[in-house]
Amino acid sequence: MKAYRMLQWKTPARLVDVPVPEAGPGQVLVKVGGNGICQSDLHMMDDWEASPPHLDIRLPMTVGHEIGGWVEGCGPGVSGFENGQPCLVTLSGCGHCRYCAQGWNNYCPHKKPVPGIGLDGGLAEYTVAPADAIVPIGGLEPWRAAPLTDAGLSAYHAVRRVLPLLEPGGTALVIGVGGLGHMAVMILKALCAARVLAVDQSREALSLASGLGADACLPSDESTAAAVRDATGGKGVEGVLDFVGAGATVSLAARVIRPLGHIVVVGRGHGSFAFQDRALPYGAMLSTTFGGSKLELMHLVSLAEAGAIRPHLNRYPLSEVETAFERLRKGQIAGRAVIVPDGR
Ligand SMILES: [Zn+2]
Ligand SMILES: [Zn+2]
Structure with missing residues (x-):
């Protein structure tokens, strides 16, 4: 064969x-x-x-x-x-x-x-x-x-980790709408009433996210954190699913997460995150996953x-x-x- x-x-x-x-x-x-x-x-x-x-x-x-x-x-x-x-x-x-x-x-x-x-x-x-x-x-x-x-299972597992935080009125941010991220958008829309924001560098990926029901699709650039804050009335998001895991995406996640929020880093983009006092809002968590x-x-x-x-x-x-x-x-x-x- x-x-x-x-x-x-x-x-x-x-x-x-x-x-x-x-x-x-x-x-x-x-x-x-x-x-x-x-x-x-x-x-x-x-x-x-x-x-x-x-x-x-x-x-x-x-x-x-x-x-x-x-x-x-x-x-x-x-x-x-x-x-x-x-x-x-x-x-x-x-x-x-x-x-x-x-x-x-x-x-x-x-x-x-x-x-x-x-x-x-x-x-x-x-x-x-x-x-x-x-x-x-x-x-x-x-x-x-x-x-x-x-792609489906890694996304589903990550979604389940943030799901208890995603009540109606809440917001989830999906960073990277590729194989895993596009599954996460669909799974979030199927399982909860929170708003779903999607971020990617590719227009094609964002248009896919929009077709799958993402409530807002934001290009990835230096203004993304401000755009996420605007889209949430200045409050930030309860859950971030980072399917890239690069330094820039983890840093974006840390800038938009709310107190008690949860950032799940799924992507293996070799990002580093410098932990120090106030690197994250009070009560916020950052975790990794495997499958x-x-x-x-x-x-x-x-x-x-x-x-x-x-x-x-x-x-x-x-x-x-x-x-x-x-x-x-x-x-x-x-x-x-x-x-x-x-x-x-
Ligand atoms: Zn794989
Ligand atoms: Zn065992």
């Missing part, structure tokens, strides 16, 4: 022929319906010189961690799935620690490797995942549902089944995966690009 594989660090991956994998003990073989591509794939290929210690990635490895498909077979010891069943692949947990016991498998310190993050990923015709990472999706189309696993829980992905599948979220997708065949990554590198993808094995 064809697979888009990273052979060396700091080198773009290549489409090569490899054998179809087999599901080992505790694993499920998934026939890939689609794989969404992500800024973190670019960080892995373009920026990293070795695996970060918490991920344990060894090369060569097939890229792709945003996978929808069909169960194609189960390894020894796995039951409860039917061949042909549409499914997503999410993060796995050890199942035994306190984080897992609370349902926070995404923060489990002993996570098993999953496709695209340690195991061979979904930019291929087939992939293999731990059985506890498989989430059935009922009647959703696998390629359309694939971005729910990362979302398996239960949260189930919530998100239900939202998609109900038609409450309709991700903006661009479909590419696997033979054009390099073109899709090149467009992502140049910031030319509105919403999310999903790579589909040729002929599926």
Whole structure:
């Protein structure tokens, strides 16, 4: 089968022929319906010189961690799935620690490797995942549902962290309306009555945000903090979801957050934030996230089944995966690009 594989660090991956994998003990073989591509794939290929210690990635490895498909077979010891069943692949947990016991498998310190993050990923015709990472999706189309696993789930998890603050009359600010940010705008509009402000450098991203229901769309420049203050009657916002995580975006967030507000930094833009007295208003919080829980992905599948979220997708065949990554590198993808094995 064809697979888009990273052979060396700091080198773009290549489409090569490899054998179809087999599901080992505790694993499920998934026939890939689609794989969404992500800024973190670019960080892995373009920026990293070795695996970060918490991920344990060894090369060569097939890229792709945003996978929808069909169960194609189960390894020894796995039951409860039917061949042909549409499914997503999410993060796995050890199942035994306190984080897992609370349902926070995404923060489990002993996570098993999953496709695209340690195991061979979904930019291929087939992939293999731990059985506890498989989430059935009922009647959703696998390629359309694939971005729910990362772009959708990371956004949903971040939204849930600020949701208790977003009462009617409140305001949420979404910084960066790309793959994750455009999901956050839809999820916020589906779950709460607060106003949603969107900030981005790209006009196309802002027009996407506006079409998805954002109440105001603001270009990113030196006047953005003042524009956010104007849009909120001078009060600032209860919640910020920063999908960029650069120095400038974290600083914008700190300038517009209200007392007791919450800034959630999801983007891995290597921003720094100098903490000092009054760097934030009293009671305000700043936190980071990693993905979302398996239960949260189930919530998100239900939202998609109900038609409450309709991700903006661009479909590419696997033979054009390099073109899709090149467009992502140049910031030319509105919403999310999903790579589909040729002929599926
Ligand atoms: Zn990702
Ligand atoms: Zn655990």
